[in-house]
Every structure is written in C-alpha cells, then in structure tokens.
Amino acid sequence: MPGRYSKQFVMKDKTPALVAFAKDPQRTAVKTRLSDSFDKKQRDSIYTALLRDTLSNLTELENIATIYLACFPDSDSPFFNKLAEEFGVELISQTGKDLGDRMAFCLEQLLQKHQPVLIFGTDTPLLPLVEIAAAIETCHYDLVLGSAMDGGYYAVGLGGRKSICCYELFRGVKWSTASVMDDTLKNAEALSLKTHTLPPARDIDTGSDIDSILANLASLDEEKRSRMKSFLQTPGILQRG
Template identity: 35%
Template sequence: MPQPALMIFAKQPLPGQTKTRLLPDYSPEQAAAIAEVMIRETVGLAVSSWPGDIYLCGAPDTDHPLFEELARDFRLRLLDQTGADLGARMLAALRFGIERHGAAAVLGSDVPHCRWDVLDEANAHLAKGRNVLGPTEDGGYYLIGLTEAHDALFARMPWGGATVLEETLARAAAIGLHFELLSRLRDIDTAADLWLIGRGYEPLMRFL
C-alpha cells in the first residue's frame, strides 16, 4: 500500500511578492530572505518526518533556483501550483497526490517550527484512512490531509480570514466528513508572529 504524499506549498521568495505582511517592519528583501529560511526549514522538517513522497509545490511555478536546489539536495518532486485561487490550487495538488498515493496532505511553509511528531501523527492518520487538519491560532489551518478530494471544502472559501477552520469543519460536517485535529500552531505571517516564534526558534533568531 502506497504511503500518503506530502505537498509543501511555497511561494517563490521574491522581494515584494512574498511575506508582504512583514512590511513595513522589514524590507521586501528581508521578507524574501525570511521566506527562504522558512521554506528551507519546512523542507528539512518534512524530509526528516514524512515517510512517503514529498512534493514541493511552487507558486506561481517551480522555476526558481531555491526550489531546484531543494529538489536536487533532498530528492523532492517539483509540482507547479495550478488554479485561480488558493482553494483551487490546494484541491488540484491534493487530487494529484491522492490519485497517485491514496492519500495526501498539503502543508504550508509558515510553520517551520512545527514539531516532527505532529507530521508523524498526520501521516499516521492518513495511512489509516482518516482525514486530518492542523489548526492555526488565527483561525486557519497549516495542514489539511484527505483520502478523497472534496470540492466543497475549498470552493469560495474566505481565505486569509479568521473563519477558515470553522467554515471548513462546518462544510465537512455537512457532507459527513470527519477530521482528526492536530496541535494548534501559530503561523508566521506578521512581524509580531515572527518575534513570538523567533525568540525560541534558532533559524529565525537573526531576523529579530
């Protein structure tokens, strides 16, 4: 039986196009450097914790030296994000992974401080046919794992708002879908998030 796949979502770390909520506390170049560290650390976490295939899903595509380097060094598979919005892109990636591996999870690159055992738990749930969600403190989620792709969980979702997790769980209940919940984490979006996480997370301390 194939192992569940992990799809890491990451934007190309380009100044002015990534981690824009860190501005103006950080310059566009600093924000891009922070994004690069977060992507590298997320990949390192995944490679050390996830037993199945790992895909690095780049936006707007994977044509970036960082993605190519990580794919080469860690033997990752590269996959372009495709779709009109975040929901469509996640759904497409999950469908791709589920069709090939039986189950798949999308992991954002905003929680590089996630513990290895959290990913191990997510993989264990998926391997047993259970769906899984990793909640964030701001009302969203950092990971979603499914054994079957469901459009209803992603279409016309208010992405970036404080009700994403609540709405996802409500939609899941409406179609008879159950999620196992992982540990709640703070994702790094703002300068305040960076300060709170970075004090205890060595890879980001130099940016404080």
C-alpha cells in the same frame, strides 16, 4: 538527508505524500504583512528561510512518505530547482485561480497515487512531527487539519478512503481571514468527513508573530531550535529580541 522516523506500519497500495506549498519570491510578492518592519529583501530572506526549515522538517519523515514541493506560479524556476536538489524533494506546479483551487487540484492529482496526502504551508517552523507521523501512519481519518493560532491552518490533508470532490472542501472559504478553519470545518461536516485535528502551531505572518517566537526562545529545547535554524539565522531576526 535521512529521515529520523522509521516505517512502523505495513505499506498500503498507495504511499503517503507530504506537500510543501510555496511561492517563488523572485516572481511573486511574499510576506507582505511584514512590510512595516522589513524591506523586500529582508522579507524574501525570511520567507526563504521558513521554506527551508519546512522542507528540512518534512524530510525528517521521508522514510514514511514521499515529499513534494508544490510551486507557484510553476516549477520552472532556478529557485525551486535549487531547493529540490538540496532537499531531495519532487517538484510539482500549483494549478488554479486561488489557493483553494490550487490545493484541491493538488489533492486530486496526488490521491491517484498516494494515500493520505497532506499539504503544508511554509510559515510554521515548529511542525508537530510526531503527531504528523502518527496521523499518516494510522490514516483513520478522512480529513486532517493542523490549526494555526490566527484562525487558519498550517496543514490540510485527505486520507483518500472516501471519494469526494476536493473542490467542495474549499468552496466559499474566505482566504486570509480568521474564519478559514471554521469555513473548512463546515464544508467537512457537509461532506460527512471524519476529521482529525493536529496540535495547534504558530504561523509567522506578522511582526508580532516573530516577537512571540523570540520571547519564548529560551524555553525551547535544542531540537526545536534546530528545526528553525534558517529562520533564526536570517539577518535582523534575533536583533528584534
């Protein structure tokens, strides 16, 4: 599908890259924090719908960036191959013992041919696309973070202007806790990185997150509703509202 955002800047030697970090629900557990409200089949469906919405959103920016799908445990998967064919994205495998290592490896590999490189989670259906486009076009920052409302972040990226060890950025970060953003910002300060923060957005991790989205659904315009089309069409979601 053609991206809606046009190229407004002079292309640098390295083109930007946007990366969706995803798991294969057929080979690893997903959305376990929804276990109280949904069975495994429903959780897998919710996860897949959110991933599809994320890829749909990111491909709106394909005119100004290369879009990747980083796959866990690896890209050798019918699940990921089908998504790559549908959305026209490039597949890469995640490598590392934990999330921080996998993101650091991804950043170090892609920064060799792209600048900047931004990694996105797949739990945030309403990504601020205008602000993301502005951030990758200006590239005036060493580090870009998109803050989530639970203390984590839905996006992390490096401009590539400053040479650092990407693993240092995530050293000591307590993943899946409310201190993820603060831990990363402390590391960024220690590395003397100029940091830009994208507008906050809500991850969908728990039943209360779903309820919050549904409670505000009437206030969303048609464009925002369309950006989480797959999620809203998942069986059992709208019935909660």
